[in-house]
Amino acid sequence: MSPFGTLEGTGFEVLEPEFSGCLLHCERVERLWTGARWCEGPAWFAAHRTLVWSDIPNDRMLRLDELNGSVSLFRQPAQHSNGNTVDRDGRLITCEHLTRRVVRTEHNGEQTVLADRWQGRRLNSPNDVVVHSDGAVWFTDPSYGILSHYEGRRSDSEIGACNVYRIDPASGAVDLVADDFVKPNGLAFSPDESILYVADTGASHDPDGPRHIRQLRVSGDGRRLEASSVFAECTNGLFDGFRVDHEGRLWASAADGVHAYAPDGRLLGKIRLPEVVANVCFGGTKRNRLFMCATSSLYAVYLNTTG
Template structure:
């Protein structure tokens, strides 16, 4: 184990992971003071990161040039997942409003999706944007299950699914309907694969706690089975690097998987990890949102796509 913060550092499970970090690189705690942090998204042009503090109903902003953390938006409709679209605009999943929105360059907010077949979405959770501009998001029921991360409400849609929406036409299409609680999602570098996490064990004793892999075939998906199963808590958010490795948030930190599905190492974090993204000028710094704190660490890997 390598690291300076008590309980944090690199844990090598396979020699392939030894090449993924520099020996003197340390896990840094950048900020603490949240209740449940989520949705990190990196804005390269401004060298800043935004992330959600869901129960506190705010989106935070970390300035990489001076280390200052400030409130980006409050209230935020209990925002959860965030990403950046192909034009550098913020795309956000809002639990309370049960919608996906885009923040325009002038600060105005555009609703991307809030219904499917006339029924309100559950509570959009995580979101990614493909290079063609389409927006893909998961829609479990966590934001309407209690009043802690949104407003308690009944589901209008049967089940929890993954959707694709075209921001030009507004069409919302269900692309995955076989999962209990779809959560994190990320494309491979060439966008031929989509990885989707299922955290169904939160509502079913023996429910899923894994990541599934799907082949992208045009505007639809073909299921390829389970890519990896979590051995410590749950997989929440995750990202894929340029070599196809999957970096996933879990109960004891960040789990790193080789493209063949082998768990090769962990970045231990002393709080449950919710999500992560690559950032920094070289896209080789992992920003990690844990329960109450924001962490960062440099790795020998680079982001496959947008935050």
């Protein structure tokens, strides 16, 4: 275990030599803010150097100004928002549990509903979202937001399953792309977009359920998913949200911090945190700062790689 870390319970665990090359050995994990109930969905806005993320149970979104380190309220109520991302035009895309929809915040502040139904039936509770280079929005739809009033509103599923969907950038059609997940959760593309990684957190409500990330081959036209296999099994808790760096390494949330995986699925090392991690994203002016949403707090560390 590395001795680095300004907070008790933080540091780096090197399991493979490659992980050491991802670290800046003068760098330490920082806790930037605390005071949430469940931090999720970090999204980086490069134009104004801010990070936006969700505090789901408190029904609010928060904003970090990297220039001065201040944290302020971004949106409340926030419809128990969960996952967020930024599209190719710099607009915020958000998964909302309470309204059971995926929305886009336009540059003038107005919201556009991108998806709230599939085949006429309401979605469960969109969870995480990613944008393909062709402009298509891909999102997961487990049932967490309709299981209780804590992170949404208790309700029955109209679809009766938890799926992965694609929103067509031209027509706006919502297409089902994967229907064999128990609880699809975080998702991200490989750098060349030939693979879509999707976490399955079925073990959250079934001890025998999945606790892994799957890799699914993306079709040549970028519209469908093909061959699928398990990429990695979580060794501590459950995977939730994750991101992929420019060399194809996957940085995944877990119960004991962030786990870094090589493109071939080898666990390279861990960033240890004292709280359960829900999601991460790369940001900063050089996209070499990993922001980590961990239960009640926002953490960050500079790395020798970029997102």
